[in-house]
Amino acid sequence: MTQLLAGDTGGTKTILLLAEAEETGDKIQLKPLYESRYVSAEFPDLVPMVRSFLESAAEAIGQTPAPHKACFSIAGPVVDNTCTLTNLSWLLDGDRIRDDLGLKQVRLMNDFVAVGYGIEGLAPEDVHTLQAGEPKADAPIAIIGAGTGLGQGFLIHQDGRYRVYPTEGGHTDFAPRNELEFQLLKYLRDKLSINRISVERVVSGMGIVAIYQFLRDRQVTGESPDIAEVVRTWEREAGKTEKTVDPGAVIGTAAAEGRDRLCKETMELFADLYGAEAGNLALKLLPFGGLYIAGGIAAKNLPLLKSGCFLRAMSDKGRMRPLMERIPVHVILNQNVGLLGAALSAARL
Structure with a gap:
């Protein structure tokens, strides 16, 4: 199993997760190891927050975390793996974060895109069906979400898996x-x-x-x-x-x-x-x-x-x-x- 880092990063709060992942066929099994929530404005950047998180995780799980890769969803537009948060003066660069934390790969993605990828991992109790309809395998999936704004996106089945595309x-x-x-x-x-x-x-x-x-x-x-x-x-x-x-x-x-x-x-x-x-x-x-x-x-x-x-x-x-x-x-x-x-x-x- 491979250790990884994940984050849901916003201008107000950030949730970080350390997990182990195992891929079997086209399915991924996640085993959460440690999760914590932070006030984003209390840190000058994501890197010191992650370092603090890893120190706390080491105490909680009784061993030094060794994640190889990470993905952080960001409340803002992501271009070329970089993003300036909408409500916080953080300029995030995936390559810089990778080097600073000693990881092999880091990906930044828009928070609504992350929601799209999360659909695959939802359990039956994580959703309520308003209309059963007539579902078709491998057909497009649509996402709409009203919150601070109105997010919209879609998933298309390509090369054996769904890929998420944002819209405005x-x-x-x-x-x-x-x-x-x-x-x-x-x-x-x-x-x-x-x-x-x-x-x-x-x-x-x-x-x-x-x-x-x-x-x-x-x-x-x-x-x-x-x-x-x-x-x-x-x-x-x-x-x-x-x-x-x-x-x-x-x-x-x-x-x-x-x-x-x-x-x-x-x-x-x-x-x-x-x-x-x-x-x-x-x-x-x-x-x-x-x-x-x-x-x-x-x-x-x-x-x-x-x-x-x-x-x-x-x-x-x-x-x-x-x-x-x-x-x-x-x-x-x-x-x-x-x-x-x-x-x-x-x-x-």
Whole structure:
């Protein structure tokens, strides 16, 4: 078995994993040895963090770690094995990290690409199937994930295994389908003083807040004082890198608990828009290998997605409805899927 390092690296936190990997045929078996979580900003670079991790791992497992290769998923664009983190002043270079740590190979990959590779390693309990569909072996797989932004990607079966390709699909145009959504489009254009609204503006964490503000300002129903205070705090902190509140999470929780009508209507419209965009992605890729919904928003709001609004919007594609109803749709529940993907990728270096 070969020792390897994997990391899920973000501007706020980084999770590191030491594991052993064994490849049998086209399958890789991972044996985790040690895992730890770090506050990214407490380190000047990834290398000293990894060195600290290896020292802790040595104490925990009772022997000196000897990884030969590593893969780190990065919250930012990766070009030629280099990346500048989106929310942290780290300039990472895979070759430099390899030399500094004395490894044989190091690969950096975009965090959403890592999610794609992690799909292969998911256990049955790591996913919830919204629609069984009619899966086909070796067919394309689609991934969509609303979080800070809206990630989209796809997997194509090549040379006996799936390979992941990123896209910038979250930055395509928001396409309203009814009068309410046209009003939402106009509201955002006026509020933000921009002509073009991307789908990421409404299907993401910030999208949840935008929808709430839109419904609030239309005076659809009154605000709860506690929710209003969180949203107002977030509005006052506009432009700041670090926010003290997470209104998207608060709105989602209040909706799930059924204690706030405005939050409930916000999340229902959000799920509707999310499903519609998932359907757009599915039309372009025909992912009979499965459409996987990633990101914390989906997992935390699973009852909402299970209620049927997501699938109704996804399938509402006119003459293409029967096709949409044949596509398998799964929600990823394992929030460490990116770390898993990085580990599987490291094993194949």
